[in-house]
Amino acid sequence: MRTFVAVEITDQNILNSIKNLQSDLRIEAKPVESQNMHFTLLFLGEISDDMAQRVQNELKTIQFDSFDISFEGVGAFPKPKFPRVVWIGVKGGAGELVELAKTVEKKLAPLGFKSDKEFKPHITVFRIKNKIGDITDELVKYSNEKFGSQKISGIKFKKSILTPSGPIYSDLQEIKASR
Numbered sequence: 001m002r003t004f005v006a007v008e009i010t011d012q013n014i015l016n017s018i019k020n021l022q023s024d025l026r027i028e029a030k031p032v033e034s035q036n037m038h039f040t041l042l043f044l045g046e047i048s049d050d051m052a053q054r055v056q057n058e059l060k061t062i063q064f065d066s067f068d069i070s071f072e073g074v075g076a077f078p079k080p081k082f083p084r085v086v087w088i089g090v091k092g093g094a095g096e097l098v099e100l101a102k103t104v105e106k107k108l109a110p111l112g113f114k115s116d117k118e119f120k121p122h123i124t125v126f127r128i129k130n131k132i133g134d135i136t137d138e139l140v141k142y143s144n145e146k147f148g149s150q151k152i153s154g155i156k157f158k159k160s161i162l163t164p165s166g167p168i169y170s171d172l173q174e175i176k177a178s179r
Contacts, residue, residue, distance in 0.1 A: 001052065002160045003044040003172070005059065005104050007097070009037035009123060011150040014071055018088065018125055018147060021074065025142070027135050029086060029126035036169060037123055041101040041155060044113055051111065052157075056173045058107045059157055064100055066177035069093030071123065071147035080136040086126035088147055097121045100155065153177045 009015060015034045022031040044055065070092035076083035090097060101119035157173040 001049070002046050002162070003052065003055070004158055004160065005041045005044070005108075006038040006156050006158050007041060007100070007152055007154075008156060009039075009150065011148060014148040014150055017071075018123070021088070021142065021145070021147075022125060025074075025086070025126070025138055027083075027086070027126065027128075027138055028130065028132045029083075029128040030166070031126055032124050033166060036167060037125075038156075038158075038169075039097060039101075039121060039123065041104045041119065042108060042113060042115055044108070052172060054111055055108060055113075056157060058111065059104070059155070059173060059175050062103055062107055062155070062175055063178050064103065064155075065179050066151055066153035067093050067096040068149050068151050069097060069121075070149040072145065074125075074139050074142035074145060075122075076135060076139060080139050081134045083128050083132065083135050085124050085128065086135075086139070087122035087124055090121040090123075092149065093152065094121045097152070100152075104155065 069090050071088050072091040073089040075087055077085045098119055105115055154174050154176045156171050159170050159172055161168045
């Protein structure tokens with residue numbers, strides 16, 4: 001099964017703000033569905049049922065306190081001139097989110113999991129399959145846009161099934177914050 005560890009975006013006001021951005025931004029790209037909005041703390045890829053059980057055993061030992069994050073700014077990876085992904089950034093709480101990702105990686109490293117790149121807190125709001133050219137002018141209008149705040153009080157171990165119409169995610173485990 002294809003798996004990852006994530007923090008979900010659950011605040012309806014934030015999801016509505018993102019949906020408004022997706023409607024307003026005039027680019028040829030596939031918007032990410034509201035129910036699929038999350039931070040990927042660590043992508044594990046294809047693993048066996050046995051490994052999934054071992055991952056769950058490690059994840060349930062993670063202890064962390066809940067914290068608030070605020071969503072602000074819009075950008076593109078790798079860059080607005082050649083975008084593959086359009087994202088919303090995190091201002092407040094970014095450090096805590098980075099630490100949480102490091103904690104997850106530390107717990108799962110003995111099982112052979114390691115991130116292929118440094119965790120940068122962001123929410124993917126569009127995926128771009130075809131070359132669409134420079135979108136700098138469209139994005140600059142939203143560079144300081146605020147989308148709201150949300151309390152992070154849990155992480156999830158998730159399964160992903162890829163389909164032609166987009167991924168279908170399901171929860172395998174949830175780890176709640178200590179307080």
